[in-house]
Amino acid sequence: VSVEDLPFAQLAQGAAVLVGVASAICVAAARSGRWAAAAATLASGALLVGGGLGLSGYADDGLAARIVLGGGLGLAAAFVLAVGEGRAKERARRAAVLECETNRREVERLAGANVRLEDELRDVRRARPAPDKSEGETDTQRIARDMAEVRRRKSVEAAQSSERRHRAVFEGALEGMALLERETLRLVNVNPSLVRMTGYDAATLGQKSLVDLFVAGPHQPGKADLLRSAREGRPLAVELLRADGGVAYADVSVTVIGAGAEAQLLTVVRDMSERRLLEQELQLHLSALKERERRLEDANRELGERAVAIEEMNVRLQRIQSQKDQFVQTVSHELRTPMTSIRSFSEILLKHGDSDEVVRREFLEIINKESERLTRLVNNLLDLARIESGEARLDVAEFDVRDVVADAVASVSGPAAERRATVRRVAGDEQRTIWGDRDKIHQLVANLLANAVKFGPEGDEVLVEVKDAETPGRVEIVVTDHGPGIPAGELESVFERFRRGRDAQGVPGTGLGLAICREIAKLHGGRVWAESELGKGSRFRVVLPGEDESRRFLRVDAPASVVLESVAPFEDAAPSAPPADDARWSTTGSLPPLAGAEQRPEEEPAASLAGLPPIR
Amino acid sequence: MRETVLVVDDEPFILRSLTFVLEKAGFKVLQARDGAEALEALRDGRPRIAILDVMMPKKNGYEVCEIVKGDPDLRGTYVVLLTAKGQDSAKERGVVAGADEYMTKPFSPSRIVERVREVLGTPRDATAPRTA
Numbered sequence: 001v002s003v004e005d006l007p008f009a010q011l012a013q014g015a016a017v018l019v020g021v022a023s024a025i026c027v028a029a030a031r032s033g034r035w036a037a038a039a040a041t042l043a044s045g046a047l048l049v050g051g052g053l054g055l056s057g058y059a060d061d062g063l064a065a066r067i068v069l070g071g072g073l074g075l076a077a078a079f080v081l082a083v084g085e086g087r088a089k090e091r092a093r094r095a096a097v098l099e100c101e102t103n104r105r106e107v108e109r110l111a112g113a114n115v116r117l118e119d120e121l122r123d124v125r126r127a128r129p130a131p132d133k134s135e136g137e138t139d140t141q142r143i144a145r146d147m148a149e150v151r152r153r154k155s156v157e158a159a160q161s162s163e164r165r166h167r168a169v170f171e172g173a174l175e176g177m178a179l180l181e182r183e184t185l186r187l188v189n190v191n192p193s194l195v196r197m198t199g200y201d202a203a204t205l206g207q208k209s210l211v212d213l214f215v216a217g218p219h220q221p222g223k224a225d226l227l228r229s230a231r232e233g234r235p236l237a238v239e240l241l242r243a244d245g246g247v248a249y250a251d252v253s254v255t256v257i258g259a260g261a262e263a264q265l266l267t268v269v270r271d272m273s274e275r276r277l278l279e280q281e282l283q284l285h286l287s288a289l290k291e292r293e294r295r296l297e298d299a300n301r302e303l304g305e306r307a308v309a310i311e312e313m314n315v316r317l318q319r320i321q322s323q324k325d326q327f328v329q330t331v332s333h334e335l336r337t338p339m340t341s342i343r344s345f346s347e348i349l350l351k352h353g354d355s356d357e358v359v360r361r362e363f364l365e366i367i368n369k370e371s372e373r374l375t376r377l378v379n380n381l382l383d384l385a386r387i388e389s390g391e392a393r394l395d396v397a398e399f400d401v402r403d404v405v406a407d408a409v410a411s412v413s414g415p416a417a418e419r420r421a422t423v424r425r426v427a428g429d430e431q432r433t434i435w436g437d438r439d440k441i442h443q444l445v446a447n448l449l450a451n452a453v454k455f456g457p458e459g460d461e462v463l464v465e466v467k468d469a470e471t472p473g474r475v476e477i478v479v480t481d482h483g484p485g486i487p488a489g490e491l492e493s494v495f496e497r498f499r500r501g502r503d504a505q506g507v508p509g510t511g512l513g514l515a516i517c518r519e520i521a522k523l524h525g526g527r528v529w530a531e532s533e534l535g536k537g538s539r540f541r542v543v544l545p546g547e548d549e550s551r552r553f554l555r556v557d558a559p560a561s562v563v564l565e566s567v568a569p570f571e572d573a574a575p576s577a578p579p580a581d582d583a584r585w586s587t588t589g590s591l592p593p594l595a596g597a598e599q600r601p602e603e604e605p606a607a608s609l610a611g612l613p614p615i616r
Numbered sequence: 617m618r619e620t621v622l623v624v625d626d627e628p629f630i631l632r633s634l635t636f637v638l639e640k641a642g643f644k645v646l647q648a649r650d651g652a653e654a655l656e657a658l659r660d661g662r663p664r665i666a667i668l669d670v671m672m673p674k675k676n677g678y679e680v681c682e683i684v685k686g687d688p689d690l691r692g693t694y695v696v697l698l699t700a701k702g703q704d705s706a707k708e709r710g711v712v713a714g715a716d717e718y719m720t721k722p723f724s725p726s727r728i729v730e731r732v733r734e735v736l737g738t739p740r741d742a743t744a745p746r747t748a
Binding site: 333336337339340341342343344345347348351352359366370 | 627629630632633634636637640671721722723724725726
């Protein structure tokens with residue numbers, strides 16, 4: 001059927017219907033926002049109208065062509081719109097999927113929360129029936145209120161439980177504890193231990209600051225010390241003044257609780273008294289131990305010193321012992337020699353009594369002489385022993401030395417005559433008065449004179465002088481012989497017991513005379529020594545204290561019983577002056593004992609026994 | 617021929633008494649007053665017996681005894697030591713010195729004469745050391 005065949009009215013009717021349908025679709029599409037569909041429909045309508053008009057020739061070709069062109073353009077626009085619309089839709093879909101997922105999770109979360117809320121609600125209901133629904137309150141509001149209540153109660157409960165626990169720790173702690181106001185350090189809250197420790201009740205403590213509890217004084221810690229210890233986390237050793245006035249030792253630590261204006265301090269006080277006591281006790285023991293150790297060391301040192309002293313004394317005693325042995329041997333020999341003579345000759349006389357008169361007389365004279373020698377020896381030994389044992393008593397009197405010397409000269413006239421010697425006395429006109437034992441001074445001078453006669457040459461002139469000593473106030477007696485003299489090395493040793501000079505052989509004597517002289521001089525605070533020139537003779541010099549000095553030395557004015565312990569050392573311009581010790585003799589003659597080392601161990605009896613020689 | 621005896625002592629009275637009793641007994645007596653003199657007398661007089669004091673000057677009795685016993689010519693001399701010491705140490709010293717016999721002062725002169733007779737009465741070689 002061609003378009004020209006169609007009735008125009010039919011066509012118009014058809015076109016109107018088509019336009020109407022297209023318009024409807026277009027409006028619908030536009031309303032739903034599907035602009036691509038609307039545009040496409042409009043464009044399709046335009047195309048159809050244009051095509052129809054053109055085909056029918058109802059309109060000219062130009063118009064139809066423009067309408068078709070417009071329809072085509074409309075279609076193209078619709079296509080572009082459709083593409084853009086599709087993309088937007090895809091984006092939207094994806095967004096929807098995402099949203100969906102998010103929603104699902106949210107639902108799950110909410111479901112979980114719901115379960116928890118229901119649990120809580122159940123708990124609350126179990127604890128207490130839910131309050132009645134308030135007037136005008138929705139269920140949701142009620143549930144929300146319940147939930148808030150539950151939460152509040154739970155937190156209160158937790159707080160109370162924590163509070164209870166802390167309170168138990170606080171109350172039950174062995175350490176004293178207190179909360180302090182930050183500024184004043186006032187004890188806001190104290191525990192029983194602190195009450196017990198300080199002896200104050202809680203109320204009194206509440207009025208005090210922590211610092212008030214410390215013993216006042218330069219070492220009392222202040223707030224600054226406490227805060228520093230808090231910062232350093234190191235306890236502070238303090239002394240607590242107890243209510244009863246006693247002192248307790250404690251370590252105090254401080255902790256800051258909270259911050260800002262609300263901050264409080266917690267202090268913990270640990271009682272260290274017992275430990276302190278233990279420490280002090282330990283310290284005491286330690287110092288006691290140290291003291292003991294020190295004493296032991298002292299004792300040890302002392303023992304060591306004593307051992308040394310004992311060793312020294314031992315050596316000295318051994319020396320004294322050997323000197324004593326030697327002395328005994330020497331005395332024994334000295335005694336046996338005359339005894340041997342006496343025994344021998346008396347036996348000979350008994351057996352050979354018929355010997356001629358001359359021989360018999362000779363032997364009897366020998367016996368007599370040797371008896372005298374024996375007696376002299378024994379007497380001298382006894383003299384020395386008495387002096388040395390301190391038994392020699394001085395019969396002190398005042399006398400003129402010149403008289404004594406004259407007597408002594410007379411007493412040696414016999415031996416002098418035997419040797420055809422003379423003794424010349426030079427005593428001057430001046431009186432020489434001294435205090436002393438006249439008999440002993442006589443013995444001293446007589447011994448020296450007898451020595452001089454014995455050792456001088458036959459027919460010698462022995463000189464004895466009495467004169468002023470070099471030291472003013474003292475008296476000197478000098479005995480000079482012209483014998484062979486004494487070697488320098490023997491000038492001192494001739495004064496030792498049994499020590500006889502080199503040329504003493506064959507000269508009768510006991511070997512004790514000079515030793516006795518020296519002891520007598522010492523007893524009087526004087527001394528005797530020898531000088532000699534070999535080949536020309538010897539000079540024995542005696543210096544004695546003068547009248548005043550001898551009176552003082554012998555304590556003539558003091559009670560007789562007084563024994564001199566010490567006297568001023570006697571000094572004189574003499575060779576080899578004796579050591580000061582030697583002057584420590586008493587009026588009773590406390591010379592170092594011969595064998596009594598135990599009586600005066602500090603002395604050197606050795607000096608009086610020194611080097612007893614083998615005689616001859 | 618008379619036997620010769622040497623007596624040595626620095627004490628003249630002891631010398632005198634020993635000389636007297638020994639001469640009375642018929643011996644020839646040589647005297648010495650110290651060790652040096654004793655050795656001289658021993659070499660010159662060749663006594664068969666020497667009585668030595670121990671304590672004397674210039675060589676004591678022990679020293680003289682040692683020299684005698686160490687000398688081939690004098691070794692045979694019978695040596696008697698006289699000592700004032702009765703101690704054992706003196707005895708030991710005498711034994712070490714080689715003395716044949718020793719006597720302690722104070723001695724008995726007749727006992728000495730007796731011993732000298734005994735010693736000289738036996739053959740020289742057979743004189744064994746002995747103590748009194």
